[in-house]
Amino acid sequence: ELSILTYDDILIKARDLIRNNPEVRNYFRKKYRYLLIDEFQDTDPLQVEIAYLIAGSGDSTDWQSTKLRDGSIFIVGDPKQSIYHFRRADLPTYRHAEDILVGQGEKKMLYSNFRSTPTIINWVNKTFSKIIGEAGDEHIDPPYTPIRAHISDETHIKHSSIVFLLPKIEDVCELKRVDEFREVEANYIASTINKIVSNGWKIRTEDGVRSISYGDIAILYMANTQNTIYEQAMLNYNIPYAFINADHILEETHEIRGLKTILEAIRNPYDDLAVLGALRSSFFAISDEEIVDYYIHHGKPDITREIHSNGHISIALNILHSLHSNFINRPIYELIDEITASTNLFLRTPILRKDRLVNSLMELIKSTAIEKTEDSTFTLRTLINHIDNLKADNEKKTINLYDPHENTVKLMTIHQAKGLEFPVVILAKLCSGKPRGGPGNVIKDFLGRRIEVKFTKTIKTSGYDSLAEKEGLIEDAENRRLIYVACTRARDYLIIPLITSPEKDMVLSGQYEYFKDKLPSPQEVYENNHLGKVVDNCYYIDPCELEMKEREPRSDLMKILKMNEPTEEYEKERSELVKERQSFLNREESISMALMTPTGIEEFEKYRSDEEMEKAGIPKKREVGRLVHEIMEKVKLDGSNINELTELICEYEDEKTRENIKEMVARILSMPVIERNRETARFIREMPFTYQYDNGQIVSGRIDLVIIDNDELIIVDYKTDSIKEGEWKKRAEDVYKEQMLTYRDAIEASTGKRVREIYLLNPFYGEYRIDQE
Numbered sequence: 001e002l003s004i005l006t007y008d009d010i011l012i013k014a015r016d017l018i019r020n021n022p023e024v025r026n027y028f029r030k031k032y033r034y035l036l037i038d039e040f041q042d043t044d045p046l047q048v049e050i051a052y053l054i055a056g057s058g059d060s061t062d063w064q065s066t067k068l069r070d071g072s073i074f075i076v077g078d079p080k081q082s083i084y085h086f087r088r089a090d091l092p093t094y095r096h097a098e099d100i101l102v103g104q105g106e107k108k109m110l111y112s113n114f115r116s117t118p119t120i121i122n123w124v125n126k127t128f129s130k131i132i133g134e135a136g137d138e139h140i141d142p143p144y145t146p147i148r149a150h151i152s153d154e155t156h157i158k159h160s161s162i163v164f165l166l167p168k169i170e171d172v173c174e175l176k177r178v179d180e181f182r183e184v185e186a187n188y189i190a191s192t193i194n195k196i197v198s199n200g201w202k203i204r205t206e207d208g209v210r211s212i213s214y215g216d217i218a219i220l221y222m223a224n225t226q227n228t229i230y231e232q233a234m235l236n237y238n239i240p241y242a243f244i245n246a247d248h249i250l251e252e253t254h255e256i257r258g259l260k261t262i263l264e265a266i267r268n269p270y271d272d273l274a275v276l277g278a279l280r281s282s283f284f285a286i287s288d289e290e291i292v293d294y295y296i297h298h299g300k301p302d303i304t305r306e307i308h309s310n311g312h313i314s315i316a317l318n319i320l321h322s323l324h325s326n327f328i329n330r331p332i333y334e335l336i337d338e339i340t341a342s343t344n345l346f347l348r349t350p351i352l353r354k355d356r357l358v359n360s361l362m363e364l365i366k367s368t369a370i371e372k373t374e375d376s377t378f379t380l381r382t383l384i385n386h387i388d389n390l391k392a393d394n395e396k397k398t399i400n401l402y403d404p405h406e407n408t409v410k411l412m413t414i415h416q417a418k419g420l421e422f423p424v425v426i427l428a429k430l431c432s433g434k435p436r437g438g439p440g441n442v443i444k445d446f447l448g449r450r451i452e453v454k455f456t457k458t459i460k461t462s463g464y465d466s467l468a469e470k471e472g473l474i475e476d477a478e479n480r481r482l483i484y485v486a487c488t489r490a491r492d493y494l495i496i497p498l499i500t501s502p503e504k505d506m507v508l509s510g511q512y513e514y515f516k517d518k519l520p521s522p523q524e525v526y527e528n529n530h531l532g533k534v535v536d537n538c539y540y541i542d543p544c545e546l547e548m549k550e551r552e553p554r555s556d557l558m559k560i561l562k563m564n565e566p567t568e569e570y571e572k573e574r575s576e577l578v579k580e581r582q583s584f585l586n587r588e589e590s591i592s593m594a595l596m597t598p599t600g601i602e603e604f605e606k607y608r609s610d611e612e613m614e615k616a617g618i619p620k621k622r623e624v625g626r627l628v629h630e631i632m633e634k635v636k637l638d639g640s641n642i643n644e645l646t647e648l649i650c651e652y653e654d655e656k657t658r659e660n661i662k663e664m665v666a667r668i669l670s671m672p673v674i675e676r677n678r679e680t681a682r683f684i685r686e687m688p689f690t691y692q693y694d695n696g697q698i699v700s701g702r703i704d705l706v707i708i709d710n711d712e713l714i715i716v717d718y719k720t721d722s723i724k725e726g727e728w729k730k731r732a733e734d735v736y737k738e739q740m741l742t743y744r745d746a747i748e749a750s751t752g753k754r755v756r757e758i759y760l761l762n763p764f765y766g767e768y769r770i771d772q773e
Helices: 007-022 022-031 045-055 091-104 118-128 177-199 229-235 248-251 254-267 270-280 286-297 312-329 331-341 351-371 380-390 464-487 511-513 520-525 569-590 600-606 610-617 619-633 644-649 654-667 673-679 726-753
Strands: 035-037 073-075 162-165 202-205 208-211 217-221 239-241 409-413 422-427 440-447 450-453 490-497 538-541 682-694 698-711 712-718 755-762 766-769
Touching: 007 022, 007 045, 022 045, 045 073, 045 091, 073 091, 118 162, 118 254, 118 464, 118 490, 118 538, 162 177, 177 422, 177 490, 202 422, 202 490, 202 619, 229 239, 229 409, 239 569, 254 270, 254 312, 254 331, 254 380, 270 286, 270 312, 270 726, 286 312, 312 331, 331 380, 422 464, 440 464, 450 464, 464 511, 569 619, 610 682, 619 644, 619 654, 619 682, 619 698, 619 712, 644 654, 673 698, 673 755, 682 726, 698 726, 712 726, 726 755
Parallel strands: 035 073, 162 490, 162 538, 217 409, 217 422, 239 409, 422 490, 712 755
Antiparallel strands: 202 208, 440 450, 682 698, 698 712, 755 766
């Protein structure tokens, strides 16, 4: 429809052309007499099919039954490193292709590892021989094949190549949330890095042996979640660092989203949403309260003229006015420089983040503007589109925002580290739950050539459950192999933090569960006084020898999460948390901290009296929205008390207004996300939260509805916007998406629970699911 071919489309068309056209198939067979495929475990089924059809003979169009030509194909692969199932790499297909090839040819085994010390290799063999192959199905989880160390000399190693890092008991004894454990882990990792660098631990080089530097260290983890915790630890301990993932940084960076919004406001000053977004961005950090107060006293924020009043918002509006007035007369790249200078963005960004983030990403965008200076078709709109497309641009995805020779600690996912090696590898985030994933609504069985679909929890194709169970086993086996890949990236030292809670009798949880009974328990280490010693060729760092910095306490929402509304205890705990939050906000506001309430104008108006709203001249439709929210706060989710609540809460409204409000509430209650979870899940309404970003900005608000389903969270927010129907999705993406992602960040950080889904419910336009990617 759009005349666009995706990568998968190209593979499918290439496969179809070769499979269905004998002339094409024979042409490629003559052109490519020999095929060599490396990293075969990462090959997806379509690529396998194409390769086997080219290497085959005869007229068969089924790759699984084709007769391979003698010597036509040579593949190299390691099933222990099969970790790309999410990208369609399919281990059952790999094993089946291997069986076909071995049946017609021969198999050679390679065992030597030329990277790691003998101690690392021996520990990996001993540990993963009990972890890989547990599923019992060779096509899902093949048995472990030991590797052999090619290197024999490790006399340069201090203590041991295998290092375990345990915290002081008092640092973890009261922790309950994942983000708290990660914060402790991040600080212990940072302190350990400074210790091994300052103490001059030795590593191998081509010329001999030298002391460790920051650039020799990599911190590896499964997923890019809560990276700011580890970033903050690097900053606190003055460690130079670099996140090796341009795509992830572009996706999560407030500065880049803010720049795009400012450019949109400058281009079109009559775009009210862009102007408000620019004011709320990290460039100006104007709070919603300030915006509403300005609106009440001065009218709509306007950047088409100079403002002659005092206050932060007036300064921000005048900056935007100046940028808008002059942007036509100057090159676009100069405009970006002026934006960052006039808004003092550098002062808002921690110095190490500025080096990595601002200087890299801003220059990346600015360089494009410079290249296009002479191109008359390159306008501000073009640059905005360029920023939108930057994340999807394959060339930009491969850009590393660091110098590989720079003396910086590298932080990256295990997938990004595949094929690389580092003198020192530190595993991180193992204390958390297993990575997000699980079977989707559509599951493909490539070998069985079938698709199973789930439409709802109860409506699905007959084979969905069995295939979903198999997918779960495949994903679990792949997660274990993923940790194996991480461990085998280490050359000289492999450091594994064991951060867990004494409350659970030192039982390892989260991804540590894969190591159950394979690693020494923290309880055993403490009781046998292994700290500071080498035991069974493993060194246990003594936490008392580390220079630690104090942790700052975080607010706790778990009490509310564990309660069932609407008990008196629930209301009491929520009330106390709201008072504590307000006290905190008042204190921070008094010292001029940047405050933002993402619930915005609706939330601000919700707590104003009718007289105040009438005096402020707020339109009647705002009052309707307030009343809908108030009813939704108290209504039973089956709608049985809508009538009495509407009569009670809307007693001063006319009959027509009451009927309209009742209908709006009924529509919200009938939406799919409410219907699906009404009977099985738990609900928390008006959940208060306060969350502080690393740059000091504090986000505070309440979430309309939180659904707790299988220990995961679903965020629901009610919107009563009455706008043109075609503009609802645009408003949801341009205005509300950032607000909802802020909700997600705050709740995940505060509770340690995953936010699975986010929904906006609008009685006029229905349910809208926010894409978290």
